Amino acid sequence: MNPVRMAMIGGGPGSFMGPVHRRAASLDGLVRLVAGAFSPDEARNRLAAEEAGIPAARSSTDAIALLDREAALPEDERAELVSIVAPNHVHAEVAAAALKRGFALFCEKPLARDIAEAREVVELATSQPGRVAMAYTYQGYPMVHEARALVAAGTIGDLRRVSASYTQGWLAERAEQHGNAQAAWRTDPARSGSSGCFGDIGVHAQTMIEFLSGEPIAEVMADIQVAVPGRRLDDDGGLLLRMTGGARGTLVASQVCAGEQNRFEVTLFGSKGSLRWAQEQPTQIVFTDAxxxxTIVSANPAMMIDPAARAALRLPGGHPEGYIEALANLYRAFAWRLRGLGECPLPLPGIDRGLSSLAFIEAVLESSRTRGWVAVKS
Amino acid sequence: MNPVRMAMIGGGPGSFMGPVHRRAASLDGLVRLVAGAFSPDEARNRLAAEEAGIPAARSSTDAIALLDREAALPEDERAELVSIVAPNHVHAEVAAAALKRGFALFCEKPLARDIAEAREVVELATSQPGRVAMAYTYQGYPMVHEARALVAAGTIGDLRRVSASYTQGWLAERAEQHGNAQAAWRTDPARSGSSGCFGDIGVHAQTMIEFLSGEPIAEVMADIQVAVPGRRLDDDGGLLLRMTGGARGTLVASQVCAGEQNRFEVTLFGSKGSLRWAQEQPTQIVFTDAxxxxTIVSANPAMMIDPAARAALRLPGGHPEGYIEALANLYRAFAWRLRGLGECPLPLPGIDRGLSSLAFIEAVLESSRTRGWVAVKS
Amino acid sequence: MNPVRMAMIGGGPGSFMGPVHRRAASLDGLVRLVAGAFSPDEARNRLAAEEAGIPAARSSTDAIALLDREAALPEDERAELVSIVAPNHVHAEVAAAALKRGFALFCEKPLARDIAEAREVVELATSQPGRVAMAYTYQGYPMVHEARALVAAGTIGDLRRVSASYTQGWLAERAEQHGNAQAAWRTDPARSGSSGCFGDIGVHAQTMIEFLSGEPIAEVMADIQVAVPGRRLDDDGGLLLRMTGGARGTLVASQVCAGEQNRFEVTLFGSKGSLRWAQEQPTQIVFTDAxxxxTIVSANPAMMIDPAARAALRLPGGHPEGYIEALANLYRAFAWRLRGLGECPLPLPGIDRGLSSLAFIEAVLESSRTRGWVAVKS
Amino acid sequence: MNPVRMAMIGGGPGSFMGPVHRRAASLDGLVRLVAGAFSPDEARNRLAAEEAGIPAARSSTDAIALLDREAALPEDERAELVSIVAPNHVHAEVAAAALKRGFALFCEKPLARDIAEAREVVELATSQPGRVAMAYTYQGYPMVHEARALVAAGTIGDLRRVSASYTQGWLAERAEQHGNAQAAWRTDPARSGSSGCFGDIGVHAQTMIEFLSGEPIAEVMADIQVAVPGRRLDDDGGLLLRMTGGARGTLVASQVCAGEQNRFEVTLFGSKGSLRWAQEQPTQIVFTDAxxxxTIVSANPAMMIDPAARAALRLPGGHPEGYIEALANLYRAFAWRLRGLGECPLPLPGIDRGLSSLAFIEAVLESSRTRGWVAVKS
Incomplete structure (x- = not known):
C-alpha cells in the first residue's frame, strides 16, 4: 500500500504529542509525514522540519499558509491528511481550514475550546462523512475494544454502575510557573479552553465510559475545583453520573494527586459480572463473573472475541504493546479507510465524539457552578 | 490476665457475625463467653448455647431477661461485657438496657436504626466514659492504623482528594426471596433501619475516610437507588463529598455489583503522595511518593511507624492475619481497658462513631431525595 | 462437642509457634489447653502456664514428667492430645513418650532430627493408626486443598514442570549472635538437626509439591550452601528434581535473601494449563488455561470445587483468613477425628509426611555433598 | 540525522521477527529499510519487498547476491547496516559475508548454530570493533538498564541468589506438525541448531542474569528434556548455576508450559535487598529493601538513577512502552554509533554476547547429558 501523505500542524520542539504522533504514524509504514507547520516560531519550526526530513518548501510557521501551499501541489504529491497536534486554541480554525481545502483530518482532542467554536468544523465534517477522525488515543488500545465487545455480548449482564478515575500528579504544584510549556498552555484559558483538567483528561474518562457501555452519559452532578491556588482552570474534580440506560456512576479526574502518573482506570459493574481496564496495564482486562x-484476559488472539481487537495486535501474547501502538492503531484504521481498503473493523472516533466531549464539559462546568444535576446535551 | 466474661446478644445459627465475634473474642484468651441470648427462637437458642458450652441457666431467648439474670449474679461471676450482634432493630434497646444494668457494651454497627432511636443509649454512654465500643471491624486492621499514622505524619502532605469504594455482589439478585436470612433482614426497613446498603457498608467507607484523614466529612451530594426492582431499601449508590478541611472526594457503596466479594478500597491523595488500602489484601498499604x-508497606514491624499497629500484630511479616484477627484486636483493646491494663494504644471506635454514622446516613438519604448538597450534622 | 483436652510441650516465652498453636487450637472452641511443659526453665514455664490459665499441678519443666502425671489423671480429665512445639531435638523423644502413654500426638515438623532418631516414634505411630498428625501449617490453607482438587480433576492436564520457591531474609545476617532465640536454635546442629534451611522451610516446599501433584519427588540434584560465613547449617540452596511421574522441577529455599518475608510460592505447569499459589496471598490460586x-479463584464456596476446602472456610468470600486459621483447620480436623465425628474431609498430614521430609533432607544433603543426583527413599 | 540505510535478511511473510524489526527500525526515523532478501521463495520475497516499498532492484531471494549487489552501489546509496532476522542456520554465513563486504551487522540471536560455526564471524567482528550488535531485544528495555544500575550501585548488597524463569506454552503440543512455520524451523536441528528451547529462550535468561549482575555464569548443572514426544530438540529444562562471584541460582526455560505466554522473570537476591523484573510488565522493577x-520503580525519569535508561524513554511516566520500543532502543543506539553521534549510553549487546550464549548452550547440553556440573567456557 502506498503510504498516506500527512501534514502535521503543531508538534514542534517541546511538544508531548508531536513525536508520539510522528512515531505512531510511521510505525506500520502506512502514513508518511511530508509537510508540517510545527511551530509559529521560525527557528523551532525549522528544527522540527529538519529532524523530520521535511524540505523547507513544505514547511511553514503559518498553518493556513501551509495548507494553501499543499493544496496547490499536484494531487499525487500533496498531503492527503492533516494531523493537528497543536495546543487547543488552534484546533477549530485549522480543522475548518483543512476540511475546506479537501484534506482529511485527524485532530487531537478537543475539537475546539467550546461548542460555539466547533460549529463550523462540525458542519464541514458532516458534509464529508468519514473524512474526520479524533485522536482519542485510548480508543486505539485493542483491549478496550475487546472489553466493549464483551459488554456488548452480554458478559456482564445489565449495566448497573460505572466507576472511572483518571488521576495524574504533574500539576500537583504550579509547574506552569517553572518553565513547563505543557503546563503553561494547559492551564491558560485562552489556549486551553473553558476547562483544564476535565477538558484534558476528564473527557477521556467520559469517552471510555460511553464507548465501553455503548450508551451516552445522560446527566451529571459535578464538583470541580482549582486545588492549587492561583490557577485559573479546574485541576481536579469528581462527578456523579447517570447513563441513558439508567446505570449510575462516578467519574474522577485530577492532575494534582501527587505521585500519580497516568492512572486511568474504568470499571463497569453489571448484573452478571464486571469488567476493569487500567491504562497503565493496557494489555489486559479483568472480567469477574457472578x-x-x-479472569485476566490479555492481548492474545487465543483469548479474545473481538475480531477488530485481535487484528489490532502486532505481536503474539506476552509481548507488550503500549501507548504509541494504540495511537498507531488509529492511524492505521484511518489509512485503510482513506485507501479504500474497506472500513477497518476498529471503530475510529469521529467528529461526533469531539462534539460530545464539548457537551460533556459544558454540563460539568454548569453543574459544578449551580451545584445541581445537569443534562448532557447530545 | 483473668479473661473478661462476656454475654452475647444475637449470633445464633445462621448468623454471620455471631461466630466471627465468638472466635475473635476467644482468639487471644482475653475474653470468655459465659452467657447468651442467641436467638428469640427456643430451639435455635438452645443449639447455640450448647455449641458454645453455655449452661441453660445462663442462656435465654429474651435478651433483657438474660441481662437481668446476669446482673443478679455475684460480681465475680456475672458477665462484664455485653456484645450485641443481633439484627439492627435490637441494638438500641438492648444497648440501653445493658448500660443501665452496668455492663460494658460492645455493639455491632449501627448503634440504632436512626438518630432518634439512638438518643437514650448515647446519653447513657456519655455518662459512663470508656464503657462503650462499636464493632467497626475494619478499624481493627493494623495496617489501617499504620496508614492513619503515615497520614498524620505528613507523608502525603495536604489532603486533596479521597476515593472510597465498597462493592459487593451478594444482593445482585433478590436473595432475600430465596431463603437467605442475612439478605432478608438487611433489606427489611423494620429490622435494618432507614438505609440498606449505606447503613450496612457505606458507613464503613465513611468511617475509614474519617479515621484515616483525621477529619469529618462536612457535606455530601448523594445519588442512591434501589437497583434491584422490588426491594425497599437502597442497594447501591454513590456520592460526592467535601471534607471539613476542604478536600473533595467520592464514595461508592453497592451490594448489587455481581461478582464483587467484599471489595472495600480507600485512597487518600495529597500534595506529596497518596496512600491506598484495600480490605481484600489487608496486610499491606501502598504509599506513592511525589x-x-x-512502596508496599506490609504488616511487619520492621517497616511500620505506628506502635499501636505494630503491637496489634500476632505474627512475623509474611504470615497473613485477616478479618477475625482484626475484630480480635478490638476485643483485645477493650479487654485491656476493662482490666485497667492502661489504655491500649489502638484507638477503639466509641459511641461517637456510631452516632456519626447515623448522621451520615441521614445526610445521604436527604441529599439523594432532594438532589442537592446536604451538610452532615456532627 | 466437648473440646479435646490438650497438653502443650514447648511454646514458652519467646517461642514463635507456641502462641500460634494456642490461638489456632482455641479458635473454633474444639480444643482446650489444660496442661503444659512450656519451658525447661522454671520461671519461664510458670509465666507461660499462668498466662494460659493452667494450674501449677498441670504444668512442669519436664515434659516426660508432665506426660506421666497427665496419664495418671482420670480419663475424663487428663489431656487427650499432646502438641509438641518445642525445638527439634525434643520432638522424637517426647513424641515417643506421648504415644507410649496413649496420647494422641500433634507434632510440629520435623518429626526428628534425622531418620534414625525417628525410628521409634514411627513404629509406635504405625501401630496406632490415625493417632498422629504433623503440624504442616500450610496444609491447612483451604486454597491449597482446592488447588490439589483442581489438579486431581485434570484441570492442568499432565504435569510437566514444578517450580517451588521459599525465600526468607531473617537470617540474612548472623541474627543468632544478636540475641535472636529463634535463630540461635535453628542454626545449631544439636538442636535443629542435620539441615538448617532445608529442614526448616525446604520441607514445606517438598510437601506442597507432593501434596498438590499427588506424587512423590523421585530424585534430587541439590546445591546447598552456608551463605553467611560462620554458620554451621545450610541457610540457602536450590535443587533440580524429578517427580515419580516424570515431571521435572526446581525448588529453592533460602533464609538469607534480605527483605524477603515469607515468600513461599508454588507453580505446577501441565499440558493443559498451570496453577499458582503463594503463601503471602493464601486466599487465592491462579489457574491459567491453555x-x-x-483465572483467580478465591476463597469463596461459589468458585470452589473441593468440599473439604469449602468446609474449611469460616467466612464469606472477600473476608481474609490467614495463617492462624490454616493451623486451626488442622486442629479442627484432628478434633473431629478424635471425637469420632467421622473423618474430616480435609486430609491431615500424618507420620508418613514427617518421615518423607526426613528422607528428602537426607537426599538433599547427600546430593549436594556428592554433586550428583540422588534418589529420595520412600 | 540522516537515517541509516538498512538491508534486511529474512523476515518475509509469516516471520515473527521480520515485522518487529521493521517497525522497531523505523520507529524513531533513524534507520530506513532500503533493501532486502526477505525469503528464498520468489513470490514471498516479492510480496515482502512490495509491502516494504523496496524496488525489485534492491531485493533478492539470495542473501549473498543481495549483499554483493548492495556493495556495488555508490557509497551514499547502498545499505550500511545488514539486519539478519532469518532462521538460525542462515546467521553465521550471512553474517560473515556482510562483515566481509564492509556492512555493519545487527544479528538476531543466536550468532550461529554452535560455536564452531561462529568462528569466522567472530574473527571478522573482532577486527572491526563496534560494527556488530546482537538483537537481544530484552536488553533494550529501559528498566533492565535501571535494574543493572541499581545493582551496580550496591542497592541489593552482595549477590547471593538468582532466579530466572522463562516459560512459554506455544509448543505445549506439536504445533510443528500443524502448519506453524515458527514451530517447524525452531524444532528442527538443521535449521535451529543444537538446542531448541535453551537456544531460543534459555539464552535470554542467561543474558539477563549476566547483564543485571555484571558477572558471568561460571558453571551449570542442567536437566533438560524433550517433554513432548517425537520432538528432536529440547523443549523444557531447568538448571542450577553458580555465578563467578559465588552466588547460586536457578534457571528454568520451557516452551511446553501450556497457557504461559512470554513469562520471563528474573530476581536477584542480595545481602541488602532484592530486585525483580518481569518481561510481561516491562515498565517496572520491584526493589525490596532489607x-x-x-518499592515499585517505574519507567519515569523522576524515579530512575540510570541516565541511559532515562534517555531510552520516549514517553512520560504512565504511558506504557513495550517490546517494539525495546528493540527500537537497540536500533537507535546502533544508529547513533554508526553516525558518530558519540557512543549511546545504552550498552549494546555485541559479538561477545552472542558467543557467550553459544558457550552457555554447550555447557547446558553437556551437563544434562553427563548429569554433572559443567563449567561454562568464557
Whole structure:
C-alpha cells in the first residue's frame, strides 16, 4: 500500500504529542509525514522540519499558509491528511481550514475550546462523512475494544454502575510557573479552553465510559475545583453520573494527586459480572463473573472475541504493546479507510465524539457552578 | 490476665457475625463467653448455647431477661461485657438496657436504626466514659492504623482528594426471596433501619475516610437507588463529598455489583503522595511518593511507624492475619481497658462513631431525595 | 462437642509457634489447653502456664514428667492430645513418650532430627493408626486443598514442570549472635538437626509439591550452601528434581535473601494449563488455561470445587483468613477425628509426611555433598 | 540525522521477527529499510519487498547476491547496516559475508548454530570493533538498564541468589506438525541448531542474569528434556548455576508450559535487598529493601538513577512502552554509533554476547547429558 501523505500542524520542539504522533504514524509504514507547520516560531519550526526530513518548501510557521501551499501541489504529491497536534486554541480554525481545502483530518482532542467554536468544523465534517477522525488515543488500545465487545455480548449482564478515575500528579504544584510549556498552555484559558483538567483528561474518562457501555452519559452532578491556588482552570474534580440506560456512576479526574502518573482506570459493574481496564496495564482486562472468579484476559488472539481487537495486535501474547501502538492503531484504521481498503473493523472516533466531549464539559462546568444535576446535551 | 466474661446478644445459627465475634473474642484468651441470648427462637437458642458450652441457666431467648439474670449474679461471676450482634432493630434497646444494668457494651454497627432511636443509649454512654465500643471491624486492621499514622505524619502532605469504594455482589439478585436470612433482614426497613446498603457498608467507607484523614466529612451530594426492582431499601449508590478541611472526594457503596466479594478500597491523595488500602489484601498499604515511587508497606514491624499497629500484630511479616484477627484486636483493646491494663494504644471506635454514622446516613438519604448538597450534622 | 483436652510441650516465652498453636487450637472452641511443659526453665514455664490459665499441678519443666502425671489423671480429665512445639531435638523423644502413654500426638515438623532418631516414634505411630498428625501449617490453607482438587480433576492436564520457591531474609545476617532465640536454635546442629534451611522451610516446599501433584519427588540434584560465613547449617540452596511421574522441577529455599518475608510460592505447569499459589496471598490460586486466560479463584464456596476446602472456610468470600486459621483447620480436623465425628474431609498430614521430609533432607544433603543426583527413599 | 540505510535478511511473510524489526527500525526515523532478501521463495520475497516499498532492484531471494549487489552501489546509496532476522542456520554465513563486504551487522540471536560455526564471524567482528550488535531485544528495555544500575550501585548488597524463569506454552503440543512455520524451523536441528528451547529462550535468561549482575555464569548443572514426544530438540529444562562471584541460582526455560505466554522473570537476591523484573510488565522493577519494603520503580525519569535508561524513554511516566520500543532502543543506539553521534549510553549487546550464549548452550547440553556440573567456557 502506498503510504498516506500527512501534514502535521503543531508538534514542534517541546511538544508531548508531536513525536508520539510522528512515531505512531510511521510505525506500520502506512502514513508518511511530508509537510508540517510545527511551530509559529521560525527557528523551532525549522528544527522540527529538519529532524523530520521535511524540505523547507513544505514547511511553514503559518498553518493556513501551509495548507494553501499543499493544496496547490499536484494531487499525487500533496498531503492527503492533516494531523493537528497543536495546543487547543488552534484546533477549530485549522480543522475548518483543512476540511475546506479537501484534506482529511485527524485532530487531537478537543475539537475546539467550546461548542460555539466547533460549529463550523462540525458542519464541514458532516458534509464529508468519514473524512474526520479524533485522536482519542485510548480508543486505539485493542483491549478496550475487546472489553466493549464483551459488554456488548452480554458478559456482564445489565449495566448497573460505572466507576472511572483518571488521576495524574504533574500539576500537583504550579509547574506552569517553572518553565513547563505543557503546563503553561494547559492551564491558560485562552489556549486551553473553558476547562483544564476535565477538558484534558476528564473527557477521556467520559469517552471510555460511553464507548465501553455503548450508551451516552445522560446527566451529571459535578464538583470541580482549582486545588492549587492561583490557577485559573479546574485541576481536579469528581462527578456523579447517570447513563441513558439508567446505570449510575462516578467519574474522577485530577492532575494534582501527587505521585500519580497516568492512572486511568474504568470499571463497569453489571448484573452478571464486571469488567476493569487500567491504562497503565493496557494489555489486559479483568472480567469477574457472578461467582467472583476474576479472569485476566490479555492481548492474545487465543483469548479474545473481538475480531477488530485481535487484528489490532502486532505481536503474539506476552509481548507488550503500549501507548504509541494504540495511537498507531488509529492511524492505521484511518489509512485503510482513506485507501479504500474497506472500513477497518476498529471503530475510529469521529467528529461526533469531539462534539460530545464539548457537551460533556459544558454540563460539568454548569453543574459544578449551580451545584445541581445537569443534562448532557447530545 | 483473668479473661473478661462476656454475654452475647444475637449470633445464633445462621448468623454471620455471631461466630466471627465468638472466635475473635476467644482468639487471644482475653475474653470468655459465659452467657447468651442467641436467638428469640427456643430451639435455635438452645443449639447455640450448647455449641458454645453455655449452661441453660445462663442462656435465654429474651435478651433483657438474660441481662437481668446476669446482673443478679455475684460480681465475680456475672458477665462484664455485653456484645450485641443481633439484627439492627435490637441494638438500641438492648444497648440501653445493658448500660443501665452496668455492663460494658460492645455493639455491632449501627448503634440504632436512626438518630432518634439512638438518643437514650448515647446519653447513657456519655455518662459512663470508656464503657462503650462499636464493632467497626475494619478499624481493627493494623495496617489501617499504620496508614492513619503515615497520614498524620505528613507523608502525603495536604489532603486533596479521597476515593472510597465498597462493592459487593451478594444482593445482585433478590436473595432475600430465596431463603437467605442475612439478605432478608438487611433489606427489611423494620429490622435494618432507614438505609440498606449505606447503613450496612457505606458507613464503613465513611468511617475509614474519617479515621484515616483525621477529619469529618462536612457535606455530601448523594445519588442512591434501589437497583434491584422490588426491594425497599437502597442497594447501591454513590456520592460526592467535601471534607471539613476542604478536600473533595467520592464514595461508592453497592451490594448489587455481581461478582464483587467484599471489595472495600480507600485512597487518600495529597500534595506529596497518596496512600491506598484495600480490605481484600489487608496486610499491606501502598504509599506513592511525589515522584511516583509506589512502596508496599506490609504488616511487619520492621517497616511500620505506628506502635499501636505494630503491637496489634500476632505474627512475623509474611504470615497473613485477616478479618477475625482484626475484630480480635478490638476485643483485645477493650479487654485491656476493662482490666485497667492502661489504655491500649489502638484507638477503639466509641459511641461517637456510631452516632456519626447515623448522621451520615441521614445526610445521604436527604441529599439523594432532594438532589442537592446536604451538610452532615456532627 | 466437648473440646479435646490438650497438653502443650514447648511454646514458652519467646517461642514463635507456641502462641500460634494456642490461638489456632482455641479458635473454633474444639480444643482446650489444660496442661503444659512450656519451658525447661522454671520461671519461664510458670509465666507461660499462668498466662494460659493452667494450674501449677498441670504444668512442669519436664515434659516426660508432665506426660506421666497427665496419664495418671482420670480419663475424663487428663489431656487427650499432646502438641509438641518445642525445638527439634525434643520432638522424637517426647513424641515417643506421648504415644507410649496413649496420647494422641500433634507434632510440629520435623518429626526428628534425622531418620534414625525417628525410628521409634514411627513404629509406635504405625501401630496406632490415625493417632498422629504433623503440624504442616500450610496444609491447612483451604486454597491449597482446592488447588490439589483442581489438579486431581485434570484441570492442568499432565504435569510437566514444578517450580517451588521459599525465600526468607531473617537470617540474612548472623541474627543468632544478636540475641535472636529463634535463630540461635535453628542454626545449631544439636538442636535443629542435620539441615538448617532445608529442614526448616525446604520441607514445606517438598510437601506442597507432593501434596498438590499427588506424587512423590523421585530424585534430587541439590546445591546447598552456608551463605553467611560462620554458620554451621545450610541457610540457602536450590535443587533440580524429578517427580515419580516424570515431571521435572526446581525448588529453592533460602533464609538469607534480605527483605524477603515469607515468600513461599508454588507453580505446577501441565499440558493443559498451570496453577499458582503463594503463601503471602493464601486466599487465592491462579489457574491459567491453555489459551492463557488467568483465572483467580478465591476463597469463596461459589468458585470452589473441593468440599473439604469449602468446609474449611469460616467466612464469606472477600473476608481474609490467614495463617492462624490454616493451623486451626488442622486442629479442627484432628478434633473431629478424635471425637469420632467421622473423618474430616480435609486430609491431615500424618507420620508418613514427617518421615518423607526426613528422607528428602537426607537426599538433599547427600546430593549436594556428592554433586550428583540422588534418589529420595520412600 | 540522516537515517541509516538498512538491508534486511529474512523476515518475509509469516516471520515473527521480520515485522518487529521493521517497525522497531523505523520507529524513531533513524534507520530506513532500503533493501532486502526477505525469503528464498520468489513470490514471498516479492510480496515482502512490495509491502516494504523496496524496488525489485534492491531485493533478492539470495542473501549473498543481495549483499554483493548492495556493495556495488555508490557509497551514499547502498545499505550500511545488514539486519539478519532469518532462521538460525542462515546467521553465521550471512553474517560473515556482510562483515566481509564492509556492512555493519545487527544479528538476531543466536550468532550461529554452535560455536564452531561462529568462528569466522567472530574473527571478522573482532577486527572491526563496534560494527556488530546482537538483537537481544530484552536488553533494550529501559528498566533492565535501571535494574543493572541499581545493582551496580550496591542497592541489593552482595549477590547471593538468582532466579530466572522463562516459560512459554506455544509448543505445549506439536504445533510443528500443524502448519506453524515458527514451530517447524525452531524444532528442527538443521535449521535451529543444537538446542531448541535453551537456544531460543534459555539464552535470554542467561543474558539477563549476566547483564543485571555484571558477572558471568561460571558453571551449570542442567536437566533438560524433550517433554513432548517425537520432538528432536529440547523443549523444557531447568538448571542450577553458580555465578563467578559465588552466588547460586536457578534457571528454568520451557516452551511446553501450556497457557504461559512470554513469562520471563528474573530476581536477584542480595545481602541488602532484592530486585525483580518481569518481561510481561516491562515498565517496572520491584526493589525490596532489607526491611521488606517493596518499592515499585517505574519507567519515569523522576524515579530512575540510570541516565541511559532515562534517555531510552520516549514517553512520560504512565504511558506504557513495550517490546517494539525495546528493540527500537537497540536500533537507535546502533544508529547513533554508526553516525558518530558519540557512543549511546545504552550498552549494546555485541559479538561477545552472542558467543557467550553459544558457550552457555554447550555447557547446558553437556551437563544434562553427563548429569554433572559443567563449567561454562568464557
Amino acid at each position: 461467582a467472583g472468579r476474576a | 515522584a511516583g515511587r509506589a | 489459551a492463557g486466560r488467568a | 526491611a521488606g519494603r517493596a
